[in-house]
Amino acid sequence: MPYKDPDRRKEYLREYKDKYRARMRELNKQSYERHKKEILARRQVAKALQDVDTRHRKERAYSAIYRKKHRKELRKRARERYRTDMKCHLYYRNYHAKKKGSTIGPINIQALVERDSVCAICHKHIPARQRSIDHILPISKGGAHIQDNLRIVHIRCNLARNNRGAAQLRLFA
Ligand SMILES: [Zn+2]
Secondary structure, eight states, X not given: OOOOSXXXXXXXXXHHHHHHHHHHHXXXXXXXXHTHHHHHHHHHHHHHHHHHHHHHHHHHHHHHHHHHXXXXXXXXXXXXXXXXXXXXXXXXHHHHHHHTTOOBOOOOHHHHHHHOOBOTTTOOBOOGGGEEEEESSOGXXXXXXSGGGEEEEEHHHHHHHHHSOHHHHHHHO
């Protein structure tokens, strides 16, 4: 750049542009023709990404509104699923165990359900809607979240057991 003074430099650049405008346009055009394929492809990708982004943002906004509007209904459905869908139930238990920093092993929920048709606490039959996963040695006592430490009990038995004092907990553990 021949001029250090910014005003003079600006003037120079303007003159330069005016002088070579046609030539620069021509060069740009040639370059575009040479790389046309790549440029168009890049543009397409950018557009696709933008579309995806916009769609996600719209969906997120909509689902937030939907959740707010149907909060009660959704909570009811979630509770129902927690009771009836053992996979869902296990998902929550996994989450809880992970949060408490317990050891987590592979768990076959189907095998557990087939093995424990009778509640391990009250020794009565467990209807599908009343199944709950229980840790034989509670996670709070350092028990692991692994297949061998699990059994199926009634929801009500599980709750009753959890509400008891530590002395009686040891009876079951
Ligand atoms: Zn029971």
